[in-house]
Structure formats: C-alpha cells, structure tokens
Amino acid sequence: MxxxxxxxxxxxxxxxxxxxxxxxxxxxxxxxxxxxxxxxxxxxxxxxPSEGARMLRRYTLLRTSGPGQYDTTRSSGTVITHHIDGRTQRFELTDVPFGDGTYAAEPID
Incomplete structure (x- = not known):
C-alpha cells in the first residue's frame, strides 16, 4: 500500500x-x-514611423564669402541651391559634424 x-x-x-x-x-x-x-x-x-525621424540641422556652407549657414530637415546627400551675392551656387549636404554643432555643406559648382 x-x-x-x-x-x-x-x-x-x-x-x-x-x-x-x-x-x-x-x-x-x-x-x-x-x-x-x-x-x-x-x-x-x-x-x-516608417521613415527615420527628420531633425532640423544647421549646415555650414563651405567656401562662401556671404552668409555661411543653412537650416533644413533634408537628409545628407541632398543637393540644395543657395543664392550668394546674386549668384546661384549648389551644395551637397553631408553628415560630417563640426565642433560647433553644425554640419558641412560642400559646394558642387
């Protein structure tokens, strides 16, 4: 048992x-x-969101004599047109940061 x-x-x-x-x-x-x-x-x-969050960035326009900064939400690799002293100049936005918190925008023309 x-x-x-x-x-x-x-x-x-x-x-x-x-x-x-x-x-x-x-x-x-x-x-x-x-x-x-x-x-x-x-x-x-x-x-x-299905796309990456877009953030406002300030870009420093390289090799310019006029106003040297541009604010946008566009991503790096985008080509922008900026008017400086009556001339139209194209810049490519990059993801290279500077020490002041801005990013580089390199001239194409």
Missing amino acids: FPALLTDILSGALIATCSTALLAGATTVPRRLRARWTARGQVTGTTA
Missing part, C-alpha cells in the same frame, strides 16, 4: 511541475521573441 501511495504522490507532483513549466514557457517565449525582433529593428505595432 505504501508504494502505491508514493507512486500516486510522485506522479501528481510530476504532472504539476510539467504543467507549470509549460505555462511559464508559453508566456516567456513570445516576450523574448518580441524583444529580439525589436532589437533587430523589426518594430512591432504602429508606434514607430
């Missing part, structure tokens, strides 16, 4: 332990997968 009672207790404990482990795994796995996807840049939901 004692071995049968011990077997029933152990089998009940084993079933309870396995059930608890399955429930814990069922809640942990989706959370970890979501965290891994978010870390890779695959943002879940619609909280993040």
Whole structure:
C-alpha cells in the first residue's frame, strides 16, 4: 500500500511541475521573441514611423564669402541651391559634424 501511495504522490507532483513549466514557457517565449525582433529593428505595432525621424540641422556652407549657414530637415546627400551675392551656387549636404554643432555643406559648382 505504501508504494502505491508514493507512486500516486510522485506522479501528481510530476504532472504539476510539467504543467507549470509549460505555462511559464508559453508566456516567456513570445516576450523574448518580441524583444529580439525589436532589437533587430523589426518594430512591432504602429508606434514607430516608417521613415527615420527628420531633425532640423544647421549646415555650414563651405567656401562662401556671404552668409555661411543653412537650416533644413533634408537628409545628407541632398543637393540644395543657395543664392550668394546674386549668384546661384549648389551644395551637397553631408553628415560630417563640426565642433560647433553644425554640419558641412560642400559646394558642387
């Protein structure tokens, strides 16, 4: 009688332990997968914009004698046209920062 009672207790404990482990795994796995996807840049939901956030940047126009700064939200690589002393000059915006917090805009012409 004692071995049968011990077997029933152990089998009940084993079933309870396995059930608890399955429930814990069922809640942990989706959370970890979501965290891994978010870390890779695959943002879940619609909280993040589809494009990168645009920030206002001030650019220093290189090799100019007139006003030497230009404010814009356009990304680096964009070509802008700026009028200096009646002349039209084109500049390419770069992502090279200066020590004063502005970015370089290199002349094309």
